[in-house]
Amino acid sequence: MVEKSSRGYADIAAHYRKLIEDGELQPGQTMPPMSQVKEEFGVSITTVNRAYRLLKDEGLTASRPGAETVVATRSNVASTGAARLQRIARTGNPYAPGETAVGHTAALRSCYDPMVAEHLGIELGDEIILRTRVFLRDGKPAVAALSCIHMRALIDVPELIEAQPFDRFWQEIYKERTGRETTKSPERRTARHASTNELALFDVHVPETAAVPVLVLVNVFHDDQGPLEVWEDIYAPGLWQVEGEKP
Template identity: 30%
Template sequence: MPKIERAVPPYMQVVTHIRGQITSGELSPGDLIPPDRALAEEWGVSRATAQKAVTVLKAEGLVEATQGSGTRVRRAPALHHNGYDRAATVRRTGKIYAEGEYARITSASLQPAPADVADALGIAEGAPAIRRIRVTYGPGDVALSMSTSWLDGALAASAPALLETERIREGTWHYLENCVGRTAVHGQDRISVRLATAEEAELLSVTQPAPVKVTRTTLRDEDGVTLEYGVSVTEGRESIYDYAV
């Protein structure tokens, strides 16, 4: 039975719970969420509070009202896939992707590190860096995000699968832990908005000019050394994160 904690507004606790069910795949596209009357009873809140929670979920693009049948999870939910979301999904389900999602690695190669990548990884500009480009799809083969992961090129000798376009089944983080004994323990996301490049617009199937949200994720190991630097691009939509202060 869910329980209200007073540190966070009750309606946002309901939102966070249902959002988590959607991102983890517990609620699939097309599934009904409880009506506001049932939510109010389940959570022990007023009906107005339950209605406010559903309104927020609609504003985030996670659910939509369907005439005569209630409120359902969107068939192509506008989820923002960044390092925080990936880590949260792994903690909840042991899997990187939610139900109905899959990814394709479109490129995996050694490339000279651009200045921002070199700075993030702590290597010299132009030094070899592993670049992996991934496109994540949702139900209906809708492209949800495009991400580019960068890692120190020196890792290629011990972790050769990083240079292959076959998806690493156990996930990059677990693979690196097994191969080189380094574990990602801290992540930071920096989020900004800009217009899509031609390549991004093509991969995300959006028409230019199109705003996109860019998340730069830095993952560090136990020693504070950067393990992976990633740039994730999604169609420009609002993302909301809740936390106690």
């Protein structure tokens, strides 16, 4: 049988990754038999086996006695900000299965972070809108999320300084009211040592001299007026990301 794509295994893995992230395949649920997947995608059993091994390596699935593959109870794969937006567009749900958010805050703050100031095109000490929240996975803190928003957005979306969460991505409201499209620059990923506050937030207890690395993702949004928003997501220790992840 002719393969549909030289990257057929990655395409199959991406398909089931989305189903898992969107909650259509629940933790503990049995994955479809490889023979069924082989027929559905028109690929070889070797290709399906590679796709299933990839999902297992990512921590999204696990083996069970009887040669079955099931969705993992708790995955250590961290969804990217871009993946979160894709999921919202697909499902309309701002949260993945088992995910909630707490600690929503909103305030005007002077910006003294050189990276944020540079991305927003402002001077150090200029005011920004800072919105924060903590995403929980199965009740445990997983991501500390910061949104640093240019002050000009407040003209059209004054609700940005209210702490309660929006029922959809706030940039959609901005677009409706201004007619301006927003675009996202390529996501940037880095790592650094967690601060004392972040360790407390993630309930990580280590000696004061210990250095605990955390994954940090930065997304920058623009419209035709210039930079609009900088996302900074700090992930709890132990979470990882997968190359090409598109859940």
